[in-house]
Amino acid sequence: MNTQAPMQRALGDQWARLPEVLQRHFQSAAHRDMGTLDIEYPRFMQAPLYLLDWLGALLRRGGIAVPTTVEKHMDGERQHWRRTLYFPDGHEARFDSVWTYAGGNRIIEYVNPFLGLCMAVRTDGECLSYEGVYFIFRVGRWQLRIPEGLLLGHTSIRERPLHDGAFAMDFRLTHPWLGQVYRYAGAFRTTLEE
Numbered sequence: 001m002n003t004q005a006p007m008q009r010a011l012g013d014q015w016a017r018l019p020e021v022l023q024r025h026f027q028s029a030a031h032r033d034m035g036t037l038d039i040e041y042p043r044f045m046q047a048p049l050y051l052l053d054w055l056g057a058l059l060r061r062g063g064i065a066v067p068t069t070v071e072k073h074m075d076g077e078r079q080h081w082r083r084t085l086y087f088p089d090g091h092e093a094r095f096d097s098v099w100t101y102a103g104g105n106r107i108i109e110y111v112n113p114f115l116g117l118c119m120a121v122r123t124d125g126e127c128l129s130y131e132g133v134y135f136i137f138r139v140g141r142w143q144l145r146i147p148e149g150l151l152l153g154h155t156s157i158r159e160r161p162l163h164d165g166a167f168a169m170d171f172r173l174t175h176p177w178l179g180q181v182y183r184y185a186g187a188f189r190t191t192l193e194e
Helices: 006-017 020-026 043-055
Strands: 031-040 063-075 078-086 092-101 106-110 115-124 127-139 142-147 154-161 167-175 179-192
Touching: 006 020, 006 078, 006 092, 006 106, 006 115, 020 154, 020 167, 020 179, 043 179, 063 179, 106 127, 115 154
Parallel strands: none
Antiparallel strands: 031 063, 031 179, 063 078, 078 092, 092 106, 106 115, 115 127, 127 142, 127 154, 154 167, 167 179
């Protein structure tokens, strides 16, 4: 059985060039990232976000410096991500996903058993970049791939080390006509689970 996390497998030889703080963030050992997220989107996205939130794809609530915990563990070759956001009014929001290796430099992040996003990953200096390639809809053995720009727009993620042992991440969803329709960004520190 392969004990490498999906990101390590997708990066292949590039994994060794990834800064240690980002290697810890994607390691196969059970671990937790703790930090804060800023979540922003234009007002017209509120209605579509109800459906996307119900599907497990995006959160329908914005905020600044929202305390966030991300717990990760491996189950065979799949990595489970459990994100919990703690809003100032006491509301907690969950955003869970499962990551799998998809061959080459690609990973798929499934936000529910039927819907996933395939992303191509690469190192860029000390940074890690992901670009959306296609959405995948699956029912049993049947799978449909839809180019990711045809739905909500283009997904991009950039992660970089910070000088204090933390890392920053920036997720953006950009529509070809409407511009940026969703963004979340923040800074985190990784600790091993006990």
